[in-house]
Amino acid sequence: MELHLSTILSFFFIISTTVLQPSTTAGHPFPPTSDETNYIRTSCESTRYPATCFNTLSRYSGSIKHDPIRLSMSAIHVALTTVTHAAIYLSKMSRHVDSGNTANTTESAAVRDCSSVFGDAVDEIQKSHKEMKRLGWTQESVRFQLSNVQTWMSAALTNEDTCMDGFDDVEDGDVKAAVCGWVVAVKEVTSNALALVNSYADTIRV
Incomplete structure (x- = not known):
């Protein structure tokens, strides 16, 4: 069945709204306190996009508490969720432009390249997420693992x-606007996750 451009663009707006807007009911097993929410807000001040940071992480404040590891993991989880949706979107868009009249244009080439590099970004953020889940018990091992995470998240950016x-x-056009909209959204949450990892890494001393 042919996938129309309007369907793909609708997919972008629906998913971006779902992924990037804060939830008032899901994401934390216990109701957050104002102190826990303030911890998220204060921590997000170290990021490049503090508003996006707070909006995407405040839903997890009840489970994050005041734990910088959980904070970093939650931020990486948000980045992974967002970049995965973006990669799916770009894959659909790439197949669409390849099957249409624009298959050999600069636009279609740019979409194909984006689909490829976003696949790499998904892998890098996935590795970061797994590494954060298995942080070691010594400062030396934690610093080494955080260095891996910093390298992978930087590569994703x-x-x-x-x-x-x-x-x-x-x-300029609908395709460029939609793709660049995804890129901006993903870059913000990826940058924020890296900033929070960097902040935690700075507290670890060998």
Whole structure:
């Protein structure tokens, strides 16, 4: 069945709303206190996008409590969820442009490249998430593992930037707007997750 552009663009707006807006009922097993919410707000001040940070993590404040590890894991989880949805969207978009009249245009090439690099970003953030789940017990092992996470999250950001750069020479239109909208959303949560990991890493001393 042919996948129409309007269907793909609708998919973007529905998923972005679901993923990036804060939930008032899900995400924490216990009701958060104002102190726990303030911890999220204060921690997010160290990030480049504090409003996005608070909006996407405040739903988890009841389970994060005041734990920087849980805070970092939750931020990486948000980034992984967002980048996975973006990768699915870009894969659908890539198949659409390849099957249409624009298969050989700069736009279609940019979409294909984005689909590829976002697949890499998913892998890198997945590895980061797994590494945070199995942090060691000594400061030396934790620092080594956090270094891995920092490397992978930085690589994911580079891939996301590569996708955006690929649209520099593409004319404005619905496809460019939708793809770049995804990139901006993913970059913000990825950058925030990396910033929170960096903040925690700075507290670990060998």
